[in-house]
Amino acid sequence: MIWLSFIAFIASALAAGYIVRWMRSHASMYGDGMPQRFHLGDIPRLGGAALLVGIACSWGLGVVQSMRWGDPGSLRLGIWVGGWMVVLLPSVLGGIAEDMTQRLSVRYRLLLTGASGVLAVLLLNLTLSRTGLQWLDGWLALAPWLGVAIVVLAVAGLPHAFNIIDGYNGLAGMVALIVCLALAHVALQVGDRALAALLVSTAAATAGFLIWNYPRGMLFAGDGGAYIWGVVIALASISLVQRNPEVSPWFPMLLLIYPVWETVFSIYRKTVRGVSPGVADALHFHQLIYRRIVRGVFHDDESRRVLMRNNRTSPYLWGFTLLTVVPAVLFWSNTGLLMAFCALFVISYVMAYFAIVRFKVPNWLRH
Numbered sequence: 386m387i388w389l390s391f392i393a394f395i396a397s398a399l400a401a402g403y404i405v406r407w408m409r410s411h412a413s414m415y416g417d418g419m420p421q422r423f424h425l426g427d428i429p430r431l432g433g434a435a436l437l438v439g440i441a442c443s444w445g446l447g448v449v450q451s452m453r454w455g456d457p458g459s460l461r462l463g464i465w466v467g468g469w470m471v472v473l474l475p476s477v478l479g480g481i482a483e484d485m486t487q488r489l490s491v492r493y494r495l496l497l498t499g500a501s502g503v504l505a506v507l508l509l510n511l512t513l514s515r516t517g518l519q520w521l522d523g524w525l526a527l528a529p530w531l532g533v534a535i536v537v538l539a540v541a542g543l544p545h546a547f548n549i550i551d552g553y554n555g556l557a558g559m560v561a562l563i564v565c566l567a568l569a570h571v572a573l574q575v576g577d578r579a580l581a582a583l584l585v586s587t588a589a590a591t592a593g594f595l596i597w598n599y600p601r602g603m604l605f606a607g608d609g610g611a612y613i614w615g616v617v618i619a620l621a622s623i624s625l626v627q628r629n630p631e632v633s634p635w636f637p638m639l640l641l642i643y644p645v646w647e648t649v650f651s652i653y654r655k656t657v658r659g660v661s662p663g664v665a666d667a668l669h670f671h672q673l674i675y676r677r678i679v680r681g682v683f684h685d686d687e688s689r690r691v692l693m694r695n696n697r698t699s700p701y702l703w704g705f706t707l708l709t710v711v712p713a714v715l716f717w718s719n720t721g722l723l724m725a726f727c728a729l730f731v732i733s734y735v736m737a738y739f740a741i742v743r744f745k746v747p748n749w750l751r752h
Contacts, residue, residue, distance in 0.1 A: 386460065386582045389443045389450075390589035397439025397593030404431045405603050428602060430484040432594050433609020437477055439590030440613070441470065447582055460582045468508040469583070469620060475500040476544055476616050480608035491663040494608065498544045501616050502537035511536045511623050517634050517720035536623055544615025546644035549651060551611045552671050555599030556699040557644075558606060560706050561614035562591045564640050567710050568621050571636065571717045575629040580621060587617050600696040635723035639713040642730050643706050650734070670734070673741045674701050708733075 408429050447462040479497035483489040505511045513532040515522050525532050551557035569584035591614070597604040606614075622637030638645075647670060652662040660666070675698045709730055716722045 386578070386585055389447050389460075389582060389586050392446055393439040393443035393586040393589040394593040395439075396442040397435050397590040398596055399593075400438040401432060401435035401594050401597045401604050404429050404435055405597055428605055430605045430607030431481065431609065432598060432604045432606040433477060433481050433484065433611070433613055435594050435597075435604070436590050436606070436610050436613045437473075437481075439593055440587055440617070443586040443590065444470065444583060447586070461579050462582060465509070466583070469617075471508060472501050472504045472540075472620065473613065473616050475504070476612040477609050480544070480548075480610070480612040484607035484609050495541065495545070498612065498616070499537065499541040501544075502540035505540050505620060505623075506533050506536055509620070509624075511620070511627060513623065513626070513634070515626075515630075515634060517724070539623060540616060540619045542615075542648070543619040543641065543644070544612035546641075546648040547615040547618075548608055548611035549648055549669060550644050550671060550702070551606055552669065553675065553695050553698045553702075554602045555595060555696070556671060556702055557611060557614065558591050558595045558598055559699065559703050560643065561618065562588045562595070563703075563706055563710055564618055565591070565621075567640055567714050568618070568625060568637065570714060571632060572621075572625055572629075574717070575625075575631060577625065577629060580624055580628070583617070584621055587614075599699065602695065631718055633718055633720040633723055635720050635727065636713055636717040639709050639723045639727050639730075642709050642727050643702075643734075646731055646734055650738070670738055670741075671698060671702055673738070674698055677741050 408431060444462065444466050447460055448464070448466050451460050451462045476498045479489060479494050483494060512529065513535045514525055514529075516525070547557050547561065550560065565584045565588040569581040569588070572578070572581035572584065594604070594606065594610065598606065618637075618641070622641070626632050626634045626637065651669060654668070655662050655664065655666070675695070678701065679697045709726065712726045713723065716726075
């Protein structure tokens with residue numbers, strides 16, 4: 386597993402370096418007037434391609450290694466890993482196409498992530514047969530198609546949730562890395578080494594990308610990167626629950642409650658304002674922190690000022706993520722506690738959001 390992680394890190398870092406060096410011309414297509422833009426200059430948005438290279442090299446080597454050795458101590462990464470790659474490709478290639486052309490509408494990207502969800506059901510036989518709620522589990526038993534629909538929705542929606550929180554250097558990448566490692570930890574606890582290997586490799590590929598993304602901001606993940614994190618984490622979360630009855634379905638829910646609730650809340654606030662949920666704006670939680678909590682930076686170079694302030698935003702959200710990841714890892718089999726922490730996060734998020742909007746922020750948070 387360590388060897389595969391090393392390969393993922395090196396391949397991703399080298400591919401990212403190549404993109405930074407030779408593909409900067411594509412960055413000029415990303416307009417200056419977009420509301421989610423918080424940087425100056427032309428920065429490539431093809432970090433997803435680097436992540437895909439790192440993951441493909443690592444997973445492919447793992448399959449070859451397991452099939453060649455076949456001993457009890459191997460990771461047993463069989464042909465089924467190819468199914469994961471097939472499921473991943475429609476979303477990722479669509480995201481990378483958007484990053485290169487800026488012409489693929491939200492509708493088409495949603496269709497492509499939905500195609501990944503359908504392929505997950507058809508190729509990987511993924512479904513959700515339990516939720517930890519008896520009344521809902523009864524409905525799932527009577528109508529198995531509901532579990533299939535939840536899988537398609539999760540695989541189709543989580544990539545867009547990661548895309549929403551991908552606003553500042555190191556933000557979405559570090560959240561994805563933390564979540565992958567948390568899922569891998571629990572997978573190892575229940576003896577699912579194959580799933581842990583895929584997750585640790587994904588985390589390593591993410592780390593290879595992050596050395597170019599944070600703090601220097603030389604490369605962005607783009608839609609392709611966000612879709613890779615979303616699809617892989619969705620597949621891993623559903624597989625972990627499906628294959629291991631001792632893992633509560635609310636464990637991955639608490640791990641991912643930040644990007645999931647950010648998406649749900651964004652849809653709600655846009656809908657009540659009469660705005661389409663697909664329209665980008667600058668009112669996400671991380672954008673409010675950037676504007677109203679992170680203090681301005683004084684520097685003669687304007688691009689340097691923007692970069693330094695950008696970098697100071699992400700750690701606030703890393704800490705916010707750890708507030709859910711830590712209890713999730715500690716109580717991964719306790720459904721009641723996990724549900725309580727999910728509810729606590731939702732309440733805390735809403736209270737914090739409106740406090741920032743109304744400028745009621747403690748002074749110590751501004752330092």
